[in-house]
Amino acid sequence: MKLDIEIIKPDAGTSDLNNYICKICLFNELDRKSDNDFEFIITALINGGIRKILFDLENLRYVDSSGIGKIISTTKLIRKLNGNVTITRCSTQIMEILVLIKLENFIKIFPSAEEGMNFLKFN
Numbered sequence: 001m002k003l004d005i006e007i008i009k010p011d012a013g014t015s016d017l018n019n020y021i022c023k024i025c026l027f028n029e030l031d032r033k034s035d036n037d038f039e040f041i042i043t044a045l046i047n048g049g050i051r052k053i054l055f056d057l058e059n060l061r062y063v064d065s066s067g068i069g070k071i072i073s074t075t076k077l078i079r080k081l082n083g084n085v086t087i088t089r090c091s092t093q094i095m096e097i098l099v100l101i102k103l104e105n106f107i108k109i110f111p112s113a114e115e116g117m118n119f120l121k122f123n
Contacts, residue, residue, distance in 0.1 A: 001028060054120060056113055057087060063094060
């Protein structure tokens with residue numbers, strides 16, 4: 001698993017890290033082999049004060065049940081801390097999996113990163 005992390009300040013008037021959006025672009029695979037790295041990074045971000053995460057899956061080729069479980073557990077934890085998570089830019093193959101398990105009923109999924117960002121700015 002490879003990922004890029006970008007911390008985005010949603011508006012110039014705030015310095016509260018809880019309002020920042022963390023955009024995480026996932027590459028290649030999110031599976032059992034990448035679990036520990038993913039969990040370590042997410043835990044560090046949350047412990048650092050991040051409460052809004054956008055998962056950009058445009059370059060994710062494969063996800064298994066373990067990877068989906070990590071996204072779900074991240075969402076549950078963030079929501080307990082009054083934050084939120086979105087998923088954006090899924091490939092057709094990944095989207096079919098997410099629809100099959102009805103993940104869109106639990107996590108908002110958007111076709112573009114901009115739509116996901118706008119959702120997180122106001123939720």
